[in-house]
Amino acid sequence: MRIDLTPEKAEEMEKMAEAQRTASPTKRIHTPRVLPRTPGMGLHGRGDEPDSLYQELLQSIYDAVLVTDMRGKILDENVRALQFLLYKKPELAHLNVLNVISGSSSALIAQIRENLRGQRFTLIQAHCVRKNGTTFPAEIAVNRLHLTPEGELCWFIRDITERERARKEIQKANERFRLASRAVNSAIYDWDIEKNSMIWTDGLTEVFGYDLDEVDPTFEWRISHIHPEDRQRVLDQISDDIRAGQDFVAEYRFRTRDDRYLDVWDRGRVVQSSRGPTVRMVGSITDITERKRAERELRETTDELARSNADLQQFAYVASHDLQEPLRMVASFVQLLERRFRGAIDKEADEWIEYVVDGVKRMQQLISDLLQYSRVGTRGKAFQQIDLQKVLDRVLANLKATIQESEAKITCDPMPTVLGDDVQLCQLLQNLIGNAVKFQPEGVTPEVRIGAERHENTWTFSVRDNGIGIDPQYVERIFVIFQRLHSRNEYEGTGIGLAICKKIAERHGGTIWVESEVGKGATFFFTIPAKGKQSS
Amino acid sequence: MTTEDIGRPVEILLVEDNPGDVRLTKEALKESKVLNNLVVAEDGEEAIKVLRREGEYADAARPDIIFLDLNLPRKDGREVLAEIKQDAELRRIPVVILTTSKAEEDILRTYDLHANCYITKPIDMEQFIKVVKATENFWFTIVKLPPALTAAEDGA
DSSP states (O other): OEEOOOHHHHHHHHHHHHHHHTSOHHHHHHHHHHOOSSTTSOSOOOSSHHHHHHHHHHHHOSSEEEEEETTOBEEEEOHHHHHHHOOOHHHHTTOBGGGTBTTOOHHHHHHHHHHHTTOSEEEEEEEEEOTTSOEEEEEEEEEEEOSSTTOEEEEEEEEOHHHHHHHHHHHHHHHHHHHHHHHTTEEEEEEETTTTEEEEOTHHHHHHOOOTTTOOOOHHHHHHTBOHHHHHHHHHHHHHHHHHTOOEEEEEEEEOTTSOEEEEEEEEEEEEOTTSSEEEEEEEEEEOHHHHHHHHHHHHHHHHHHHHHHHHHHHHHIIIIITHHHHHHHHHHHHHHHHHHTTTSOHHHHHHHHHHHHHHHHHHHHHHHHHHHHHHHHSOOOOEEEEHHHHHHHHHHHTHHHHHHHTOEEEEOOOOEEEEOHHHHHHHHHHHHHHHHHSOOTTOOOEEEEEEEEETTEEEEEEEOOSSOOOGGGTTGGGSTTOOSSOTTTSOOOSOHHHHHHHHHHHTTOOEEEEEOTTSOEEEEEEEETTOOOOO | OOHHHHOSOEEEEEEOSOHHHHHHHHHHHHTSSSOEEEEEESSHHHHHHHHHTOGGGTTOOOOSEEEEOSSOSSSOHHHHHHHHHHOTTTTTSOEEEEESOOOHHHHHHHHHTTOSEEEEOOSSHHHHHHHHHHHHHIIIIISOOOOOOOHHHHTO
16 A cells, blocks of 8 residues: 655646636535534435535545545445445444555554645555455545534545556566567667657667667667668668658667677568558567577588588599599509510519509509599489489499309399489499499309388388308498408408498488398398488 | 501601600600601690791691690690691691590580590500500501692691
C-alpha cells in the first residue's frame, strides 16, 4: 500500500475540484443543503429534499463511496460500495474504513489528513478487503467534507483490477520484448519521421553502449554514427525506400559509445498512415559483427583451400614436368651408356648402370603415380549415369593378358547403373581386380568374384579373391599412399593403387575397406550411394 | 622427294634449348641410316635467323626438315611455328614438334598452326631412338615432299 500523488494527478484533481466549485448553480448549492443539522443522526436521507439530492448524487457515482468521520468510522456509503465490498448496509455502519483497506492502520488516516491540509484530494493505491476476505486492487481518492464542524472524509474507491491486469500484461509484454531484443542483439527503433523523434529499446545501451538519458537519439544522431564510408549510401537508400514506401534493409558499420565500429544489419519497415505519406519507420539494428567475422573466416578458409588446391595442382605440374625433365636426362644418358658401353668397361660397371637405370625408372614411376593420385580430385570428370556392366567389361578387356596368363577364373554379379565418373570407376575396379589376380601364391589358380548388392540407398561392391590375404593389423595401412606390405622382389608396384582406389571411392561419396586373414584370401568392399552424389 | 633423290645429306634444323636433348637427338640420329647435317638453334629467334639466313647465318643451308621444341627462351616454339607457316618460302618445310608436353591444348594449337606432326618425347631412351628413326624414315623414305626450290627461287 502506498500513498502516491504525482504532480500530474494532483493537478488533475485540482482541476476537477475547481470545476466542481465553479459548476452550475444546482451543483453549487447542494453542499450547504445536505449539511446535517444534527450531528450523530448521520447523513442518511430522511426524505427531505436536500438529503434526496445528496443521495441521488451519492448513488449515481460510479466509484464506491464511503463517507467517514475524521478517524475513519464509516458514516455513509453508496450502493456501489456495498456491491464492491459485499457488506450489507447495517454491517458497514459498525466498521472503520481501515477495516476495508488491507494492511492499513490509523497512521494512514493521519497521513491522509496531513496531505489534505494543503490540497483538496489525496490519492492512495491499496488493496480493499471484501467481507469474505478476498481483496481487490483499488485506487482511492480521499477528500475532506465539511458536513459537520469536525469535518468528514470522503473515500472514492475505484476497482482497478482490470487496469492492473492490463498494466501487468503490458509490463510482461515489454519485458518479453526487451529480452527478445536483447537476445537478438538488437536495438529496436520507432522513428516518427514527421516529428523526427526516435524511440529506442534499451538494446541501444546494451548493444552499442549509449545511455538513453545521455543522448538524444534522433535520426541525425543515428546517421552521424554510421561509418563515414557507409553513411551516404545508407542515407540515399533510406530516403529512396521511404519515398517508395518499401522496407529498408542495409548492412553498414555503426559506431559504439567506446568508438568501435560494429557491423550491423538494419531493417526498417515503413509504416504508412491511412492518409498516405509515410509517417513512421519501425525497425531494428542488429549487431552482426560476430556473423561477419565468421563469414570472413569462412571466406578466408575457402580462399586458402582454393589456394592450397591450386598449389596442389601446381605441384602436380611441377611433378609431371619440371621434376620429370632432369630425371629424363639422367635416365636417357644412363640408358645410352648401357646401350653403347655394356660389356665395354667391366662387369661391375654394367651392374652399377643397371642399378641406376632401375632406380631412375622406379622414380619415374613414382612421380607418374603421384601425379595420377593428385589428379583424382582435381581432374575428375563431372558425374553422370554410368552403366557399371560396361565399365566392368572394359576392365576385364584391359586385364585380358594378365587374366589369361594366370588362368584366373573370374565370376561377376550383374552390375547396376550408378552416378559417377566412368574413367575413375574403371580405374577403381581395375586396381582391385588386378590386385586380386596379382597377389597370389605361386601355383594357385586365381579365383575372383565380383559382387554387387544393394542395401537401402547404398550399393556395396565386393572383389573377393583366394590369394595370399592380408594380416588384419595392416588393413588400414594398405590404403595409405606408397605403403607396401611386400618387397618389390615378391610383388611389383609402388603402393599407389589402393590409395587411388580410396580417393576415387571417397570422391563418389562412398568408402572402401577390406576383410581378410593371412592365407585365406581377401575381400575388398567399396560403396557408392545408389542415388549418387554430386561431383565435386 | 626421298634421300635417294637428293643425293646429298639431309639438312636438319633442330630448335632445342636443352643441351642434353640436343645431344640425345644427335646420338639418335647417329644411329639412323640417313646421312644428315644437323644445325642447332637454341632459341626461337636464332631459329628464325637461320631460316631467313640473316647475319652470321647468311650461308646456312635451307633445312629439309625442322625439329621444333615448344618451350624455348625468348621466342617460343609456337611463335616460330606460326612465322614459318606464314612465310611463303618456308611453309613447305615439314615441321615436327618434338616436346615433352602431353597437353591436349598444345597438340591442338600446334596443329592449328599447321604443324606437320606432333611427337611427345618418350621418357625411355630406347623409345626415343626408335621414334627418331621412325620419323626420319617416314619423312625421308616414305613421304613425297615438294621439290626443293630452284636456285633463283631460293634467293641464293
